[in-house]
Amino acid sequence: MIQNISEHDRENLQESLAKSGQKVTPQREVVFSVLLAKRDHPTVDEVFHRARETMPGLSLATVYNCLQTFVGCGLIRQVNHERESTRYCPNLAPHAHFRDAATGRVHDIELPPEVIQSLRSILPPGFDPEAIEVSFHGRALAGDAHPTL
């Protein structure tokens, strides 16, 4: 379960943090590595437990801090569904989410530019979107056949 972060990912982390004047810390590195290791949209609690396998003293508050920091500097995205716990995903490509009603699992669905364009086109003039969220909810047959990206 213990994961090491690749040189490339570490640089990415370092650079992104640097942009907002922040530093790589052991805690941030562990939390980031957890997100990269298993891209199953974990909740804060799941990240917390996984990270503790590597760094037993890590506190929950720190996990909240790290995740917020990463979102702030654009390293990861938050995924919310109804009012369930927030989940986190390191997939930065434009994509939608499909939440399987049966398993609760969240799948990434690629969102092609022309679909994004068609969504933008429904906005009346004067509406300037910074973010577009698309989420599906339903049944996914054979959950394993469509692994999370």
Place this chain on the structure above:
Amino acid sequence: MIQNISEHDRENLQESLAKSGQKVTPQREVVFSVLLAKRDHPTVDEVFHRARETMPGLSLATVYNCLQTFVGCGLIRQVNHERESTRYCPNLAPHAHFRDAATGRVHDIELPPEVIQSLRSILPPGFDPEAIEVSFHGRALAGDAHPTL
């Protein structure tokens, strides 16, 4: 501020509740009328306070109950944004939401069938959506120029 429910809306309420073997109660009627009176996507708390102007003894738990009941029988929709309080809207036509970053106000955006179709088309085979949610977040110029539907 006190609103009366139209004959037509009352019948609609009655029928929808009846489908799941439930009845019209004074509380449900008041809560429903509040939703119809001002379609600004109120939170539970806002519904609670508005409804109390008509029915001072009404309890918060009842408002939660009523809203859940209405959602359950398809009379209204829930609107969630990030992890903010859930909002409610009686607009049943397919539509997206635009949340104005400046005011926090939520605007309904009509969602034409062809856009819904293009969204469905991005799902790989095996994914069967029961619900599709589209929400924008950004700035809306001249908030009043685009009243909530």
Place this chain on the structure above:
DNA sequence: GAGATGTTTTGAATCATTCTAAATGGAGAA
């Protein structure tokens, strides 16, 4: 009018998240 059933009420409980204040840990200056 007595039971049965569904609804409402009050207040306590839960749960994710945020806050607070104290402790820690470098990085750079002397």
Place this chain on the structure above:
DNA sequence: TTCTCCATTTAGAATGATTCAAAACATCTC
């Protein structure tokens, strides 16, 4: 090295939306 500064981390308390539990009410049937 030792000191100081500042960001980060920590533990635990606080918050806020929502749900739960149990008692009180209302209706409706017999």
